[in-house]
Amino acid sequence: MKELLSGNEAVARGVFEAGVKLASAYPGTPSTEIMETIGAKFPSIYAQWSPNEKVAYEVGVGASIGGGRALVTMKHVGLNVAADPYMTHAYTGVNAGFLIVSADDPEMHSSQNEQDNRYFAKFANVPMLEPSDSQESKDMIVTGYELSEMFDTPVLYRMTTRISHSKGIVELDDATETVNKEYVKDASKYVMIPSNARGRHVVIEERIDKLRKFSENTLMNFIEENGSKVGIITSGVSYQYAKDVAPDFDYLKLGFTNPIPLKKIEAFVNSHDVVLVVEELEPYLEDQIKAAGIKVEGKKYFGNLGELSPYRVAEGFHKAGVIDALKVAEIGVEKNMFPRPPVLCAGCPHRGAFMALKKAGVAVAGDIGCYTLGALEPLNAMDTCVCMGASIGNAIGMEKVQASDKGTVAVIGDSTFFHSGITGLIDAVYNKSNVTVMILDNSITAMTGGQEHPSTGKTLMGKEAGKVDIATLVKALGVKRLINVDAYDYEQVLSTIKEEVATPEPSVILTSRPCVLMPARIMDEPFVIDSELCTACSACFKISCPAISASEETNKHGRPKAIIDQSICTGCTLCAQVCPPEAIMLKSQFVEV
Amino acid sequence: MSNKSYSILIVGVGGQGVLLASEIISEAAMRFGYDVKKSEVHGMSQRGGIVSSHIKIADKVYAPTIRHGQADILISFEKAEGLRALDWMKKDGVAIVSQTELVPAIVTSTKGLEYPKNPVEKMRERADKVISADADKIAAELGNPRLVNTILLGILSNYMPFPTDLWIDVIRCRVKERFVEINIQAFNRGRDVKLSAVEA
Numbered sequence: 001m002k003e004l005l006s007g008n009e010a011v012a013r014g015v016f017e018a019g020v021k022l023a024s025a026y027p028g029t030p031s032t033e034i035m036e037t038i039g040a041k042f043p044s045i046y047a048q049w050s051p052n053e054k055v056a057y058e059v060g061v062g063a064s065i066g067g068g069r070a071l072v073t074m075k076h077v078g079l080n081v082a083a084d085p086y087m088t089h090a091y092t093g094v095n096a097g098f099l100i101v102s103a104d105d106p107e108m109h110s111s112q113n114e115q116d117n118r119y120f121a122k123f124a125n126v127p128m129l130e131p132s133d134s135q136e137s138k139d140m141i142v143t144g145y146e147l148s149e150m151f152d153t154p155v156l157y158r159m160t161t162r163i164s165h166s167k168g169i170v171e172l173d174d175a176t177e178t179v180n181k182e183y184v185k186d187a188s189k190y191v192m193i194p195s196n197a198r199g200r201h202v203v204i205e206e207r208i209d210k211l212r213k214f215s216e217n218t219l220m221n222f223i224e225e226n227g228s229k230v231g232i233i234t235s236g237v238s239y240q241y242a243k244d245v246a247p248d249f250d251y252l253k254l255g256f257t258n259p260i261p262l263k264k265i266e267a268f269v270n271s272h273d274v275v276l277v278v279e280e281l282e283p284y285l286e287d288q289i290k291a292a293g294i295k296v297e298g299k300k301y302f303g304n305l306g307e308l309s310p311y312r313v314a315e316g317f318h319k320a321g322v323i324d325a326l327k328v329a330e331i332g333v334e335k336n337m338f339p340r341p342p343v344l345c346a347g348c349p350h351r352g353a354f355m356a357l358k359k360a361g362v363a364v365a366g367d368i369g370c371y372t373l374g375a376l377e378p379l380n381a382m383d384t385c386v387c388m389g390a391s392i393g394n395a396i397g398m399e400k401v402q403a404s405d406k407g408t409v410a411v412i413g414d415s416t417f418f419h420s421g422i423t424g425l426i427d428a429v430y431n432k433s434n435v436t437v438m439i440l441d442n443s444i445t446a447m448t449g450g451q452e453h454p455s456t457g458k459t460l461m462g463k464e465a466g467k468v469d470i471a472t473l474v475k476a477l478g479v480k481r482l483i484n485v486d487a488y489d490y491e492q493v494l495s496t497i498k499e500e501v502a503t504p505e506p507s508v509i510l511t512s513r514p515c516v517l518m519p520a521r522i523m524d525e526p527f528v529i530d531s532e533l534c535t536a537c538s539a540c541f542k543i544s545c546p547a548i549s550a551s552e553e554t555n556k557h558g559r560p561k562a563i564i565d566q567s568i569c570t571g572c573t574l575c576a577q578v579c580p581p582e583a584i585m586l587k588s589q590f591v592e593v
Numbered sequence: 594m595s596n597k598s599y600s601i602l603i604v605g606v607g608g609q610g611v612l613l614a615s616e617i618i619s620e621a622a623m624r625f626g627y628d629v630k631k632s633e634v635h636g637m638s639q640r641g642g643i644v645s646s647h648i649k650i651a652d653k654v655y656a657p658t659i660r661h662g663q664a665d666i667l668i669s670f671e672k673a674e675g676l677r678a679l680d681w682m683k684k685d686g687v688a689i690v691s692q693t694e695l696v697p698a699i700v701t702s703t704k705g706l707e708y709p710k711n712p713v714e715k716m717r718e719r720a721d722k723v724i725s726a727d728a729d730k731i732a733a734e735l736g737n738p739r740l741v742n743t744i745l746l747g748i749l750s751n752y753m754p755f756p757t758d759l760w761i762d763v764i765r766c767r768v769k770e771r772f773v774e775i776n777i778q779a780f781n782r783g784r785d786v787k788l789s790a791v792e793a
Contacts, residue, residue: 004616004623109634133630133657166632166657169623237657244656310660330662330684331719337677338706340606340697342642373640378702541702546641550701560701567738 005170007137007163011073011101012037013170014141016045018097019178021068023047024056026419027448028075029110030164031103035073036451039460049451049460052388052419053078057085057100064098065190067180069145073101076117077387081420083120086154090124091200092190093152093207096181097145103159106280106307110447112368112387114306116281121156121258125208128156128258129220130236134168140220140255142176151207151214156258160280162237162307212259220255221264230322231272233265233285233296238278241313246323260285262292269294276301276320280308344373346547347522347570349487349513350440353411354381355543355574356494357438362501363404365394367421369413370447370515371440378542382411389420396424396433407501410437414470415445415453422473428506429478436500437508440487441470442515450518474508481507488513490577516570524571527564528590533583534561540575540584548575598651599753600659604678605670606695607641610742613767614668615646617746621755621763622650632657641697643674666752668745671695672725676712685721689748691728691741724748726786732779737772740779747783757784 005013011034015023023045025035038047050056053074060070074082079102086100102120105111121128129144131137137159148155188196215221228249232242235254243251252268254260269275269289277286277298286298301316302308317323344351354374357364358381366372366382367390375382384394395410412421417439428435445451452458454468474482481503485493493511500507516522529540529551536555540548540562547569550560564575566587576584601618605611615631622629633646647658661681667688669675675690682688690713700706709715713725726748732740743764750760761777768776 002623004619004629161634162632162657165634166630167619168630168654168657169628240655240657244660247655309658310656310663314660327662331680331682333680334676334709334715337673338697338700338708340641340643340674341699342607342640343698345640370640377699538702541698544698544702546698548698549696562701 001172002169003172004167005134005138006033006165006167007131007134007159008033008103008165009037010134010137010170011141011157011159012042013172014138015071016042017138017173017175018142018145019069019176020045020071020145021096021178021180022060022063023071023073024050024059025073026050026053026056026078027445027451028053028078028103029448030105030161031073031075031078031101031159032448032451033164034101035460039462043461047460049453051454053082054084057082057089060098061085061089061092064094064096065092065183067096067183069097069178071099071101073103075111076102076104076115077111077113078102079117079120081388086120087124088192088197089154090126090204091192091197093200093203094148094154095183097148098154099141099144099148099157100154101157101159103161103164105161107161109161112385114281116284117156117158118257118284119282121158125204126154126156126258127151127211127256128158130158130255130257131163132236132239132253132255133163134166134170136255137163138170138172142173143220151211153207158236158257160237160307208259215256215259215261216263218256221261222253223268224251224253226250229273231268231275232278233268233275233289234278235285236280238280238308238313241308241310242278244310245314245317249322254285257285260288262289262294265289266292266294269296274320274322276317276322278302278308278313278316341376342373343376343544343546344370345516346545346568347516347572349442349511349516349572350374351543351545351572352487352490352493352574353438353440353511354379355490355578356497357381357409357411359494360497360501361406362497363398363406363408365391365398365408365410367391367410367412367416368447369416371411371413374411378544388416389424392421392424392428392435392437395435395437396428396431399433399435408435409497409501410435412437412439413446414439414441414443414455415451417470418454418468422477425474425477425479425506425508433506434504435506436497437506438497439470439474439508439510441511442513444515444518446515446518450515471510474510479506479508481505483507483509485509485511486513487511488572488574490574516572522570526566526569526571526587527573527576527584528566528587529562529564530583530585530590531561533581535581535583536561537580539578539580543575543578545575597754598649599666600664601648601650601666601668601749602659602664602678602681603646603648603668603670604674605644606674607644609644609670610739611644611646611670614742614746615648617763617767618648618749620767621759622648624759624763625755628652628654630654630657643677645678666749668749670741670745672712673709676709676715679716679720682720687752688716688720688723689745690716690723690725691745692725693729693741724786726783728783731782735775735779735782737775740776743776743779744783747780748786750780750784751787
């Protein structure tokens with residue numbers, strides 16, 4: 001049977017076919033849909049959201065040691081968070097098979113960096129698989145579990161945005177019935193105290209030798225002969241781009257990329273006049289091949305910034321002299337086009353927080369979530385954004401050196417607070433910081449599409465869950481000043497911020513409004529603008545609400561008045577609160593007038 | 594089955610239904626017997642940003658994305674976005690543009706930013722075949738503004754080899770039951786927007 005599946009859906013299908021027992025993760029673009037698909041389509045697999053990638057990883061390790069095949073998924077930067085268990089998991093090895101999906105984001109479509117996680121495989125000395133389309137994304141999962149158990153090792157399964165989020169036709173297979181492996185207590189293998197870990201490091205070295213031999217023979221590393229003098233060494237989506245541009249070159253396509261098959265590569269290079277390495281981001285393959293004394297070229301033609309594309313690969317082939325001049329696009333680019341940046345949704349409760357933060361003029365240490373959009377014009381109310389949970393630590397440091405004379409506020413979402421904000425807040429209490437922390441609690445993991453988390457009361461599988469109450473937690477950490485505010489009450493949020501930054505102790509401002517889109521769409525009575533009263537002052541344009549746009553009516557200076565799109569206004573009231581002539585009112589009130 | 598290949602780029606603004614349209618085209622291509630891949634970047638679809646979807650249809654498809662300047666068909670759900678994406682198209686390709694105009698708040702609130710005047714005319718100056726339809730008006734006549742994507746699919750169907758029954762079958766599978774009939778009407782209305790609209 002055939003289905004059109006994204007790479008992420010194909011991974012979920014592969015996990016089902018491989019008889020996996022447990023899957024755990026924290027959401028992160030572009031990896032999120034793997035877990036969502038498992039939760040929605042394969043209820044035989046126990047699947048859960050964890051508060052962060054490190055915990056998710058540790059839950060998976062427990063399941064694997066305990067005898068059930070386990071999966072953990074994360075975005076590339078998630079593996080930084082999970083790196084602690086990951087690096088030592090290479091030492092313990094597995095009982096039942098264990099795969100880590102790392103979904104990298106070349107081009108940073110939805111990420112703060114574009115680190116190349118292939119180096120994590122070398123770093124920990126674990127084998128790595130790189131699928132190049134949806135079919136492989138499914139098939140190599142099944143192979144990966146066999147490999148994990150055969151070599152007693154976790155396996156890094158490296159995807160990228162274009163593999164995760166592209167759809168292709170996938171031929172499905174049946175699920176394998178797996179029986180849990182027996183759990184046998186073995187402290188020398190699973191208790192990594194120095195005396196045991198030294199023994200396990202020896203095992204890693206022996207294992208990587210065996211994997212090197214495996215890499216030379218596996219069908220995942222294959223050659224396509226077309227009788228060309230030009231040979232291409234490639235992996236992942238880069239293979240598809242290269243084939244698209246030059247289907248008739250010879251290819252050495254690598255699906256198993258740590259360790260790489262150096263003998264196979266050497267023989268391939270020796271039998272071609274020119275060999276190019278086509279890979280996205282860093283010269284991971286190229287450097288290793290060159291270090292082995294084998295002559296190839298690559299990065300000097302393709303660069304290491306952003307994602308590749310058929311166009312960029314064609315450009316590189318031309319620079320390398322292996323294809324004729326590119327046929328340039330005949331239609332030129334339209335110049336001076338306006339930008340269309342993503343904005344906070346109409347009715348988003350974060351809008352009120354950022355309007356107030358901007359007005360207060362404080363330094364704002366930001367974090368990762370929908371509210372990072374508060375950094376963009378016209379709100380422009382964020383000073384830092386580094387990684388998940390960084391806001392509180394950043395604010396503590398900025399405040400200690402008195403970076404801003406108007407005070408410093410950390411802004412963090414509910415899911416991000418659970419992920420890695422809690423320890424920052426402990427630091428603030430312990431070290432007597434004067435920092436003010438705003439927890440924008442919209443009761444969902446919103447940016448990644450609306451996932452449950454520890455205070456939503458529901459699990460990934462849709463069941464009732466335990467509930468961690470943020471206010472109780474904050475108080476238990478020793479924060480004495482906890483103020484609840486209504487995110488739609490601009491004056492209240494503003495005066496609370498001013499008061500708390502002036503107070504010489506750590507305080508937490510907890511906002512209360514839920515996300516307007518998820519889990520349920522919230523639509524209250526919409527507002528309208530009385531064009532008689534509107535003076536075209538543009539105060540409402542500056543809050544960057546997608547429901548507000550320019551009217552065809554203008555004032556006497558030719559400046560446009562504003563209108564509200566009734567189909568998307570949620571009735572949040574914020575624009576009405578900042579309208580100087582009070583021209584914005586509830587639709588029903590307008591009719592009465 | 595013909596040996597022709599089709600590279601289709603769909604652009605629009607978050608929330609307009611770009612992704613559903615590309616699902617329907619891809620599914621129809623698969624059922625017709627072609628190999629198909631499609632690619633889009635998620636995340637901003639509900640937040641008013643630009644959404645684009647690449648669809649590649651051929652006997653054998655490698656890259657899931659289109660090479661710049663190589664799209665056979667460009668479908669734009671918003672007229673300025675059509676102009677912005679025009680350079681992805683082959684000069685002799687077909688552009689199908691909804692006359693929808695969505696001016697983002699940033700253009701209104703920022704000096705020096707401007708929504709282009711007559712974007713469809715600008716497209717016609719450079720591309721050979723630009724079909725522009727007032728899809729919003731047709732959708733309003735049918736009583737549901739969300740039908741714009743199906744109307745555009747109807748226009749597209751004139752340039753694809755799939756039989757009408759196949760399109761309608763896929764639409765049946767992909768939209769909620771109570772909206773099936775109205776979507777089929779929308780599809781047929783789109784199908785009737787003929788090449789004459791090029792000069793309209």
